[in-house]
Amino acid sequence: MPELPEVQTVIDGLNQKIINQTISKIKVLRKGITNCSLLPIVGEKFLKLDRRGKYIIFHLSSELVMIGHLKMTGKFIVTSKYAKYHRHDRVIFFLGDQSKLIFNDIRCFGRLELIDSAELLEKFKNMGPEPWDSKYNPLYLKKKLENRRIPIKTLLLDQNLVAGIGNIYASEILFEAGIHPEKPGYLIMASEFKQIIKSTRKILKQALKYNGTTISDFRRVDEKTGEFQNFLKVYGRQGLACRICGEKIQKLRQNQRSTFLCPSCQN
DNA sequence: AGCGGAACCTGTCGGC
DNA sequence: TGCCGACAGGTTCCGC
Numbered sequence: 098m099p100e101l102p103e104v105q106t107v108i109d110g111l112n113q114k115i116i117n118q119t120i121s122k123i124k125v126l127r128k129g130i131t132n133c134s135l136l137p138i139v140g141e142k143f144l145k146l147d148r149r150g151k152y153i154i155f156h157l158s159s160e161l162v163m164i165g166h167l168k169m170t171g172k173f174i175v176t177s178k179y180a181k182y183h184r185h186d187r188v189i190f191f192l193g194d195q196s197k198l199i200f201n202d203i204r205c206f207g208r209l210e211l212i213d214s215a216e217l218l219e220k221f222k223n224m225g226p227e228p229w230d231s232k233y234n235p236l237y238l239k240k241k242l243e244n245r246r247i248p249i250k251t252l253l254l255d256q257n258l259v260a261g262i263g264n265i266y267a268s269e270i271l272f273e274a275g276i277h278p279e280k281p282g283y284l285i286m287a288s289e290f291k292q293i294i295k296s297t298r299k300i301l302k303q304a305l306k307y308n309g310t311t312i313s314d315f316r317r318v319d320e321k322t323g324e325f326q327n328f329l330k331v332y333g334r335q336g337l338a339c340r341i342c343g344e345k346i347q348k349l350r351q352n353q354r355s356t357f358l359c360p361s362c363q364n
Numbered sequence: 365a366g367c368g369g370a371a372c373c374t375g376t377c378g379g380c
Numbered sequence: 381t382g383c384c385g386a387c388a389g390g391t392t393c394c395g396c
Contacts, residue, residue: 166390168390169374169391170375203374204373247367251367256390263389314375314389
């Protein structure tokens with residue numbers, strides 16, 4: 098479900114609801130979600146939230162940091178402590194103000210991990226720059242892509258290249274950039290590096306503005322959907338007319354994942 | 365090192 | 381109606 102815009106939307110929602118709240122009790126309803134017991138953070142407060150790529154970083158009033166990843170179907174929902182449980186609720190944090198923070202995840206791929214704050218740098222040391230970081234620049238892309246034989250679409254999904262892009266936005270970014278998703282890294286030209294960076298920022302910024310994309314599972318912290326699905330130009334539109342040229346949108350399989358493109362606008 | 369495929373889980377949808 | 385396979389926003393591990 099969640100790529101950078103969805104994760105940021107969740108963080109924005111959580112910022113309004115859990116900051117300065119004390120954790121009074123934690124219920125873990127499913128094993129395998131956490132790397133260790135969450136008991137050490139009972140009694141602590143949520144002080145501040147950060148995002149790195151698709152990870153949510155919960156800074157607490159202690160040396161410990163909780164790191165969350167939603168993977169495909171994870172959700173954070175804040176409701177009244179009296180709201181009934183849902184089928185896929187996995188971890189519940191009871192908060193001081195009579196609300197509860199629920200980690201709900203249909204497929205159980207998502208994770209909540211406690212680490213020492215001193216380990217944060219180490220945790221993300223291999224992750225690529227954020228899309229708005231000046232380190233994400235044409236020279237950087239040239240260095241990282243010039244010897245790669247695999248398709249640019251697959252490369253954009255590599256979190257060690259650039260952080261936060263997933264399967265929906267990879268297709269949308271390459272459509273915006275006018276580049277064919279099967280073009281291998283080493284054949285990308287200098288002008289196209291610039292275009293990829295520009296398109297990455299433009300698409301992600303638009304998606305952020307509309308609170309992310311809801312295809313099926315993604316929900317905001319208040320359970321509303323995102324709205325960017327209404328603005329997708331290729332993802333999920335196979336067989337429909339390209340909004341620019343009228344050509345039929347195609348669907349491909351790359352590395353066991355769907356890719357969408359306009360064969361006439363992208364080459 | 366780079367690359368492809370399987371695995372991790374659960375649910376839904378389409379075809380027969 | 382029912383069964384079966386394919387597919388779903390992600391990441392990691394394994395083997396070549």
